[in-house]
Amino acid sequence: MRYLFFVVLWCVWLPALSEPVLTITDTREPIRIAPYSYVLEDFGGKLTYAQVLQMPRSSFGLLLKEGVKGLLNPPKTIWLRLELKNKTSSELFLLSKQRSYQRLDVYVLDETGKLTIQQVGNAHPMRNRLAPLANPFISLGHHPKKIHVAMYPNDVYRDYMEIADLGKSIQHQKHLGFWQGIVLGIYLLLLVYAIIFGIRLRLPILGWYALFLFTNTHWFLHRSGYFDEFWGNSSLYTQFIKYYPLRFMVVSCWAIFHIKFLHLKQYSKFLYYLLVGWLGLELINHLCLVISQYFGAAFAPLDMPLSWLGLDWAAKIIIALLFMLISVIYVWRKNFQEVRLYALGLGIGITAMLLSIVTLYHISWLPFYPYNYTFVFGSVAEIIIFAYAVAEQHWRRQTQTQRELIAQLRENVHQRDKLLRIRDEIARDLHDEVGATLTSISISTKLVQKKVGLQQTDIEPILAQINADSEDTIHSIRDTIWALNSDNDAPAKFQERLRTVALQMLANQNITLTFDSDVALETLPPFSMELRRNIYLVYKEALHNIVKHAQANKVSIQIRQAAGHLQINISDNGSGFDTASPTEGNGLLNFKKRAQEGGFKVGVQSKAGTGTTISLQVSIQEAAAITINQPINL
Incomplete structure (x- = not known):
């Protein structure tokens, strides 16, 4: 037994x-x-x-x-x-x-x-x-x-x-390659999106987002072994990665994007310098490690106190993530609407990362996942939400900018309409009050001249001068009224004014006028009052000089449109002059001064005995811009 x-x-x-x-x-x-x-x-x-x-x-x-x-x-x-x-x-x-x-x-x-x-x-x-x-x-x-x-x-x-x-x-x-291919495709797709739209929109935040995505994509490619499989594990990349702080670059680019997106410095300088200071310590720690390894003995000053506390490289990542989490919660309280999506993405990313990292430590009450891919899926969800958050932030700010521009445009239109009404009122006042008074003075002078001038010959020249000055002033007032009238901003009315003035000034001087224009007036933008006024004054001065000095019997006026410019050529067959002459040069300087004020170019071609050609060149694009942007000067 x-x-x-x-x-x-x-x-x-x-x-x-x-x-x-x-x-x-x-x-x-x-x-x-x-x-x-x-x-x-x-x-x-x-x-x-x-x-x-x-x-x-x-x-x-x-x-x-x-x-x-x-x-x-x-x-x-x-x-x-x-x-x-x-x-x-x-x-x-x-x-x-x-x-x-x-x-x-x-x-x-x-x-x-x-x-x-x-x-x-x-x-x-x-x-x-x-x-x-x-x-x-x-x-x-x-x-x-x-x-x-x-x-x-x-x-x-x-x-x-x-x-x-x-x-x-x-x-x-096959399954591993399939899922890793999907994750890599998402990384690369969002990276291309960030680069293209960053260049196109010139948004700095998209540049930081692209850098953040690049470091994440590099980390995923390295961790998945794609570089080793493609280049082999004895390539230059293998030697390079020994000294490249891959984990630090991922966390630091993440933190910089975090700072830029939240505008953290505006909300809390303390949290800003806390996060930047921690990244600086990590950078110094890595540089010390690389330099000391080169000389034989590895030395990392930040790792030493962490090792005394029983912590390793994962603890450095956790500290940076906690700083980021605290800062996003702080900004969230200040401006929930601005950072709600970003806070959601960051929360998912940090939670997934922390779940993965804590498996490195012996924490008995935490669930254990021997192979924890949580951080990968969390990272993918995070960068997708970040992309949407960046797009939404840009759309919101663009919408706000458009609203402000529309409001400003409405205010500008209101002010412009108000100034146009003032212009019309001034034009009416000049016509009704000043014009009528000057006309009365001219008529009265002629009557006095008929009654008294024959008896008192010494008064005759004075009366004649008063009459001439009155008529000149009346013509100037009429020109000013024409320039102030907003109805005359249309190119068709401007051209008709040029034709009428030329006929009036040359008809009584036995000068034959040829006026030729092939411009499609409906394609031209309205001219501003300042531009019309200066072109008109140069044009009228040129005709006045022909009548007074040129001794011409033929005048040709041509208006052409080519290469985005409006060209007005005034030619005569008169005596001409030497443009290098100081006396005549002063007239040319006056032309150029008015052209500079009006925003167009003027040129004079002349030789003694060959006639004169005066050219005015107006940029249609600049004329349109001046019409839209230039305030009305009364």
Whole structure:
């Protein structure tokens, strides 16, 4: 009976004392190895496979949930041990959803005692791998018995490794590539959107958004192993990325975009300098690390106090994210409407990032996700919301600007109408009061001249001068009234005025007039009062000089339109003059002065005995702009 008791006890305890074996009976679904794995921590990093193989099972600990948490960023070499029994005919493969490792050594001992060693990770050339993939893809053969996996310091375990057949392995790669392709496509699409609209609209905030997207896209490409798969892990990029602060660049560009979008400095200088100061400390820390590594001994002043507190690089990211979260909450309280969408996107992004980062620490009450892609989906949702928030902010400000412009335009139109009414009132007053008075003076002077002039010959010249001055003043008043009348702004009425004045001034002088115009007047913009007045005065002065000095019997006036300009040419067959003469040059200077005031060009071509041509050139585009923008000067 005693022997029977020991036999029963041995049968009960033997399975508990023996090492659990992962038995593969169905390969249609991947099988996680964690519940069947044992872990050994090699703090010195000096153990070899032969030494580990001889160690008893008691030297290993069972890899449970808490054990996986402890492997999330180990500063030591980790050995995993697994017993395996394959009852199918399929070849088995070891997979990891972690996209890439720095170094991963897998030792497979099959049932015949044959040892196969496979090395993957960035430390090994891509050409030596079973497949040119960045993530582990390791063949275990058809009948593996005992497997040892060595993971080296500073790699991240993060997920359960799985065993599957070739079909499931390929399907896994296909699904992984599909979802990563979608995420990458979203990143690139939004990056192109930001660049194109940033250049087109010239919005600085879109430039910062594009930089933020670029660093996120670079981070995703690097983390997913695309660069290693495309260029290989011995390229110049691999050497460059050793010194490039990728995580710092992502966080800093995120923070700068955050500051610019919120206008954080306007709301809180304290939070602004707090966030900028923290980024500055991180930058100094990285520069010290790179320089010290170059000389042999790594030194990072910011990492030292964090390590004393039991924190690592993830803590620096968390601190920056918390500063950003505090600042967006502060601005949200001040201006909810302006930052509501941005706050939503930032909240999603920070929450997803924090959920991913806290898995690096042993926090028992938090749910554990061995492979946490939360931050990727959170980042995608965040950048999409950011894009909409930037577009909405631009649309809101553009709408506000348009409203202000419309209001200003309405006010300008109101003021213009008011000034036009004042112009018309002044024109009526000049015609009714001043014009009538001057006409009365002229008539009275003529009557006095008839009655008294013949008897008192010394008064005759004075009366004649008064009469001439009155008539000249009446003509000037009529010209002023014509210029003030807003109905005459139309090009057709302006041209008709030029024709009428020429006929009136030349008809009684035995001078033949040719007036020719081929301009489509309906295509011309209305001329401003200032422009019409100055063109008219130069035109009238030119005709006056022809009558007074040219001794001409033919005058040709041509109005042409070409190359966006209106050209008025006044030519005569008179005696002409030397344009270099100082006396005549003063008249030319007067022409140019009026042309400068009116915004057009004037030119004089003349030689003694060959006649004179005076050209006025008006830019149609500038005339339209002057008409719209120039205030009315009374």
